[in-house]
Amino acid sequence: MSAVEINFDGLPGPTHNYAGLSVGNLASQTNVGEVSHPRAAALQGLAKMRTLMELGLVQGFLPPPLRPAAQVLRGFGFRGGDDEVLAAAAEADLALFRAACSASSMWRANAASVLAAPDTGDGRVHLVVANLAGMLHRSFEAQETFALLKRVFADEDRFAVHGPLPSARHFGDEGAANHMRLAASHGAPGLNIFVHGEASRGGGFPERQSLRASQAVARLAGLDPARTFYALQNAAAVQAGAFHNDVVAVANANVLLAHPQAFADPARLYRDLREGLPNLKVVETFGVSLADAVSSYLFNSQLVSLPGGGTALVLPSDVRENAAAWAAVEAVLAGDNPIERAVVVDVRESMRNGGGPACLRLRVPADGAAQAGIDPRFILDAARWEALAKVVEAYWPETITPADLTSPDLWAQAREAHAALEAAIG
Structure with missing residues (x-):
């Protein structure tokens, strides 16, 4: 059955x-305390979305939740009006x-794991919201993301949206950033690869995705x-700053682009995958160190x-x-x-906090019937894109210290921006 993949990009929020909240994320730690540019971050994200639209792809977006999250803080015993609580x-x-205050929901690759309809038990697209238990600021997003995805994918004949797993150390779930799908096409049955860590290995950086959660x-x-x-x-990749698998590997259709040190046992993995998908193309970049991979976000x-x-690499x-990274790109293209x-896209504001192009989007494969079941307010066309850009220009802060x-x-200002965005969405 014919299907397309829709990239639902997170819109960077006004806060x-x-x-420096993300332990193990080198960019987040390196730029802690610097002046940020929320308006530029959101406009860069929108420009990336427009680039994908110009490539002829279906492009969606997911709005940020309200931050600062006074309602979350009330759960910790703070009382009064919103400003009093904050x-x-x-x-x-x-x-x-x-x-x-974190605007980390912009990285929607962590919103959920998405399982394509040809692969699931009931033939629906399944979205399992990530609990993001490994980081306090991200764990606040889970229930808000659940409500949002229920809103966007409300057609229960085509979509099944699951709430997050219990937020516990043994079930840490980071969503699509640790999941890959390989198939002959988006509408064909595929292979699902869940990449996980192992807490018992130790190390200075946490291994966020648990095997139990993936299972x-x-x-x-x-x-x-x-x-x-x-x-x-691969433990070395985690400790080099690859806090998610999508920092060292990315897959699409029958192509897997990976760093040679992405996985603990790559030879076995590739052999097993080829048994299920004989025309699999594994592209490894042997000339790129882990340090260059992480700093450039080549694989993100x-x-x-x-x-x-054909296939494009954004x-x-x-x-x-x-x-070294650009030489690898040239070798891949040849x-x-x-x-x-x-x-090439400019997402520098996101990159300075540790999120590249792939972090910003949640991939949802959908055939024609499933596309019809998506709330159209979250699918971009030229008019919706312009409306979002105008809201960002008018309401997002230029800088935050x-x-x-x-x-x-x-x-x-953040509350006003949130209200204006909701009004633009309708």
Whole structure:
């Protein structure tokens, strides 16, 4: 059955800031305390969305939840109106307050795991919301994301939206950033690969995705065990800053682009995958160190199937500025594989907080009937794109310093921006 993949990009929110909340994310830690540019972040994200539209792809978007999250802080015992709650939290527990200000929902690759209809037990697209248990600021998003995805994918004949797994250490789930799908086409039965860590290995950085969580997601969607694979992350990659698998590997259709140190046992994984997909193309980049892969986010690119055939690699501009990474791109384009085009996008504000092009989007394969079941307000056309851009230009702060986070003026501006965005969505 014919199907397309829709990229639902997260729109960076008006409180986009550099609080350094993500342990193991080198960019997040390196830029802590710097001045952020929320308006530029959102406009860069919108420009990337428009680029995908110009390639002829169906492009969706997912709005950010309201931040600072006064309603979350009430769960920690703070009382009063929103400003009273925020002020009290900022004074009593600044780290908790900063977590409630985070705009990290912009990285929608962590919103959920998406399982394609040809692979699931009931023939529907399944979305299992990630609990993001490994990071406090991200764990606040799970229930809001559940409500949002129920809103966007409300047609229960075509979609099954599952709530997050229990938020516990043994079930840490980071969503699509640790899941890959390989298939002859988006509408064909595919192979599902869940990449996970192993907490017992130790190390300075946490291994966020648990095997148990991945297995639970597969069961919830009714995946065929014979076509479902679990791959252990390479410990060296995690400790080099690959906090998610999508920092060192990306897959689309029958192509898997990966760093040679992405997986603990790549030879076995590739052998098993080829048994299920004989025409699999594995493209490894042997000339790129883990340090270059992480700093450039070469693998946090989007591999997309072009409407006229072939595959494009949508790269962050940082790749072009890294000699080893760009040489690898040129070698990939010249190689025997379907990747025929490189498209460079500027998402520097996201990159400075540790998220590249692939982090910003949630991939949803959908045939014609499923597309008709998606709320059209979240699918972009030229008019909707223009409306979003106007809201961002008018309401998003130009800059945020660390001291601004505790300002009632910023809180009011963020609420006004949120209301204007909801009005634009309708």
